[in-house]
Amino acid sequence: MKKILIILGLCAMVMPSSSYAEILSSTSSASGATGTVAGGIAPIPILIYHSVRPYYPGITNLVKEYTVPPDIFDDQMKYLGDNGFTVVTLDNLWEYFQNNTPLPSKPVMITLDDGWENQYIYAYPILRKYKYTGIFYIYPGAVGKKHFLSWSEVKEMQSGNMAIASHTQTHPELPKISDLALLKQEIAGSKEVIQKEIGVSVKDFAYPFGAYNDQSIKTVMESGYRTARTVHTGVKADSSAPYTLDGIIITGDFNRFVSLVNK
Numbered sequence: 001m002k003k004i005l006i007i008l009g010l011c012a013m014v015m016p017s018s019s020y021a022e023i024l025s026s027t028s029s030a031s032g033a034t035g036t037v038a039g040g041i042a043p044i045p046i047l048i049y050h051s052v053r054p055y056y057p058g059i060t061n062l063v064k065e066y067t068v069p070p071d072i073f074d075d076q077m078k079y080l081g082d083n084g085f086t087v088v089t090l091d092n093l094w095e096y097f098q099n100n101t102p103l104p105s106k107p108v109m110i111t112l113d114d115g116w117e118n119q120y121i122y123a124y125p126i127l128r129k130y131k132y133t134g135i136f137y138i139y140p141g142a143v144g145k146k147h148f149l150s151w152s153e154v155k156e157m158q159s160g161n162m163a164i165a166s167h168t169q170t171h172p173e174l175p176k177i178s179d180l181a182l183l184k185q186e187i188a189g190s191k192e193v194i195q196k197e198i199g200v201s202v203k204d205f206a207y208p209f210g211a212y213n214d215q216s217i218k219t220v221m222e223s224g225y226r227t228a229r230t231v232h233t234g235v236k237a238d239s240s241a242p243y244t245l246d247g248i249i250i251t252g253d254f255n256r257f258v259s260l261v262n263k
């Protein structure tokens with residue numbers, strides 16, 4: 001986990017070499033949906049959680065950065081409701097992108113990465129309590145392993161009004177994969193596996209470590225996803241760039257949380 005976390009920080013800065021428009025225009029097999037995106041930039045913080053569990057003796061500062069204790073997670077969720085925020089989903093965002101369907105005032109999105117089982121144990125009941133939909137980016141390579149969600153937990157959460165999205169098959173750094181068949185297996189393959197397991201269409205993607213390049217974007221588009229989330233800290237979702245959505249990694253620092261969601 002430690003290694004993963006170090007890489008996460010490093011890869012947050014990876015950017016594609018050509019402009020987004022160039023990638024879009026050069027991809028003939030892009031879905032029709034991309035071409036019909038309505039204009040608009042939604043001011044919407046997309047919050048990113050990793051582990052939701054109590055801190056434990058000996059926890060390193062690095063791991064702590066990616067862990068939010070359940071009581072603080074609850075406080076953060078409560079803060080959103082108490083301060084006029086409305087938790088929205090990627091379906092809502094897509095409706096806005098496609099049809100200009102208005103978003104509620106102060107929209108916010110809650111995403112949880114990597115399929116840690118602690119998200120089912122601690123975060124899911126809190127999300128249910130506040131009637132919020134969380135978006136869980138999972139990768140099938142970890143499902144069923146120790147400390148990770150099982151497919152039955154994934155299915156239970158999906159039935160419990162949570163959204164399930166793809167985070168590749170094995171959580172690699174996509175820009176390091178030069179074999180296109182392997183890249184496709186990671187991106188399109190994971191979509192197929194999750195759909196088969198839960199019986200629901202998977203439309204959204206998140207880049208492991210937030211790392212992507214032109215080829216990653218192109219493959220995500222060609223695989224039939226409608227959005228992809230990065231870890232570029234920002235609070236704007238731009239309809240002209242649905243494959244590079246911003247996201248904010250949330251920590252257990254409540255004051256930092258308040259300042260970020262109010263940016």
Ligand SMILES: [Zn+2]
Nearest residue numbers: 113114208209
């Ligand atoms: Zn990840």
